[in-house]
Amino acid sequence: MIKKSMKKAKHTKLEDAIFVWLNQRNSGGVAINNRIITTKAKYFGSKLHITNFQYSFGCLSNFKKYFILDAIRFMEKLIK
Secondary structure, rough: OHHHHOOOOOOOOHHHHHHHHHHHHHHHHOOOOHHHHHHHHHHHEEEEEEOOOOOOOOHHHHHHHHHHHHHHHHHHHHHO
């Protein structure tokens, strides 16, 4: 069982947009690397008028950890 919790991001709309986009790409079997995800995050950030945000690989790593943790929690609920 996963006990660790992570703080939700400041820009949840950006996270949600990236998450939806990643799911669409993954369902099509398209290979995606960190650079592509970061580039897409910058695109969504500009559309959402997000300024003063560091699109770093550290932020990307936190994003991945958060959504993987969320998926694990979801799967644990299904198993119970």
